[in-house]
Amino acid sequence: MSLDVQSTAKGVRTLRKASANSSRLMLLFGALMVMLFPWVAPGSTAPQLGALLVAAAAAGVALFKPIATRDPGGLRRAEWAMIGLLLLTGLILTAAALARPFARLGSPLWLTVMAVYTILGLVGALMLVRRLPHTKWAFALFLLAHAAVTVAFLRSSPFAIDVEMFLRDGAGALLNGHNPYSMTFPNIYQSPATEQFYGPGVVVNGRVTYGFPYLPIALLVAIPGRLLGDVRYSQLIAMLVTALVLRRLATDRIGRAAAVLGVASPAAIPVLLGAWTEPTLVALLACLVLALERRRYTFVAVFLGLFMVSKQYVVVAIPLIWLIRAWLTRRVIVIGVGVAAAVTLPFFLVNPAAFWKAIVSFQLVQPFRADSVSLLVSSVNTFGWPPPWTYSLLPLVGGGLTALALALRAPRTPAAFAAGIGLTLLVTILLSKQAFMNYYFLVSGAFLIAAVAWPTQPERANPPP
Numbered sequence: 001m002s003l004d005v006q007s008t009a010k011g012v013r014t015l016r017k018a019s020a021n022s023s024r025l026m027l028l029f030g031a032l033m034v035m036l037f038p039w040v041a042p043g044s045t046a047p048q049l050g051a052l053l054v055a056a057a058a059a060g061v062a063l064f065k066p067i068a069t070r071d072p073g074g075l076r077r078a079e080w081a082m083i084g085l086l087l088l089t090g091l092i093l094t095a096a097a098l099a100r101p102f103a104r105l106g107s108p109l110w111l112t113v114m115a116v117y118t119i120l121g122l123v124g125a126l127m128l129v130r131r132l133p134h135t136k137w138a139f140a141l142f143l144l145a146h147a148a149v150t151v152a153f154l155r156s157s158p159f160a161i162d163v164e165m166f167l168r169d170g171a172g173a174l175l176n177g178h179n180p181y182s183m184t185f186p187n188i189y190q191s192p193a194t195e196q197f198y199g200p201g202v203v204v205n206g207r208v209t210y211g212f213p214y215l216p217i218a219l220l221v222a223i224p225g226r227l228l229g230d231v232r233y234s235q236l237i238a239m240l241v242t243a244l245v246l247r248r249l250a251t252d253r254i255g256r257a258a259a260v261l262g263v264a265s266p267a268a269i270p271v272l273l274g275a276w277t278e279p280t281l282v283a284l285l286a287c288l289v290l291a292l293e294r295r296r297y298t299f300v301a302v303f304l305g306l307f308m309v310s311k312q313y314v315v316v317a318i319p320l321i322w323l324i325r326a327w328l329t330r331r332v333i334v335i336g337v338g339v340a341a342a343v344t345l346p347f348f349l350v351n352p353a354a355f356w357k358a359i360v361s362f363q364l365v366q367p368f369r370a371d372s373v374s375l376l377v378s379s380v381n382t383f384g385w386p387p388p389w390t391y392s393l394l395p396l397v398g399g400g401l402t403a404l405a406l407a408l409r410a411p412r413t414p415a416a417f418a419a420g421i422g423l424t425l426l427v428t429i430l431l432s433k434q435a436f437m438n439y440y441f442l443v444s445g446a447f448l449i450a451a452v453a454w455p456t457q458p459e460r461a462n463p464p465p
């Protein structure tokens with residue numbers, strides 16, 4: 001799908017061509033399936049995998065073979081129904097989680113908190129009372145209320161997980177002038193949990209000996225939260241940024257309503273509670289797509305460079321850069337590579353062996369997790385196949401081939417780039433030996449970004465080249 005460029009007093013901005021097809025509906029549906037899979041028959045892997053496969057199929061249809069419709073009005077109503085379902089589900093589940101520390105489950109106070117939060121979210125999405133004056137402030141008020149309640153929730157909800165410990169101690173070490181990649185961390189688990197979470201040789205004398213296991217972006221993002229008293233605050237900030245960027249990215253009411261899901265998707269609070277870093281990746285991707293749409297080339301370079309070195313598994317998505325090559329001038333490439341190098345190379349050069357051990361070797365020795373929700377794990381649990389030597393190969397091959405197919409066949413637009421990221425990572429995760437809610441959170445976020453950015457503006461006649 002080509003880009004329609006409109007000159008304005010503020011510069012050149014990208015308008016999106018509209019087409020009477022179901023791509024945005026398919027992406028919203030895919031996002032819904034990924035967001036809700038943990039609640040589909042909890043404890044039963046088959047229905048959860050079914051939901052994820054349906055999401056992959058929906059995204060594939062949106063990108064490879066969009067279904068044409070002769071009834072744009074009916075398609076619009078279906079999109080409204082889908083976004084309404086997404087919002088109600090996300091707001092109710094988020095409210096239920098946030099209300100728990102303050103009121104007994106099922107009590108009148110708990111129900112009141114849930115109702116007030118859900119109504120406030122719907123007002124913020126402008127799905128209620130949108131004709132009243134000053135409703136343009138409703139979204140900002142919802143975000144402020146959400147942030148305040150979530151901070152109170154986190155303060156009363158300590159969570160013993162190694163991710164939080166890695167981020168807290170790693171950021172603390174960096175602030176004190178030490179190299180987080182050459183340090184060791186306390187093992188907070190007891191046997192047999194230690195053997196479940198860590199591979200052989202990782203824990204020695206009660207210490208995790210592989211250094212900080214994430215790329216430097218996660219470390220740098222954790223610092224504001226560490227200074228504020230809880231590294232999870234950094235991920236809350238990332239979610240707020242995502243919501244604000246989605247609002248700016250939207251060109252119609254459906255997109256503006258979807259922005260609420262930046263902070264209130266069904267998995268937002270569990271992911272935030274566990275201090276998982278995927279909200280940072282979603283925020284970077286949203287900022288990148290907005291920069292692409294607005295043709296802010298310097299920001300394109302910065303956010304593309306940061307996103308591509310944000311987490312190890314993003315490497316499989318490199319071929320998708322071909323979809324946005326029209327934006328990649330020589331200056332953009334130089335700045336992007338420079339930004340990626342600036343946040344990564346200093347940590348590598350200080351101690352290359354320690355950096356490689358923490359970033360690469362640690363991932364290779366991670367154990368097979370029988371509790372993962374993936375096709376690989378389900379196949380091994382059921383049939384004892386495939387053999388262990390394939391565990392590292394399958395996700396790279398599957399994700400890489402998906403990215404190549406998308407690079408060749410998908411529309412060359414920012415929205416398709418975001419959707420391609422989601423589909424590529426979904427295939428990668430489904431073929432991985434470890435696959436949990438936080439990984440799929442990034443997939444659902446990418447689908448949501450793509451749906452908000454998908455074409456809505458009518459095509460102008462004779463667009464300029």
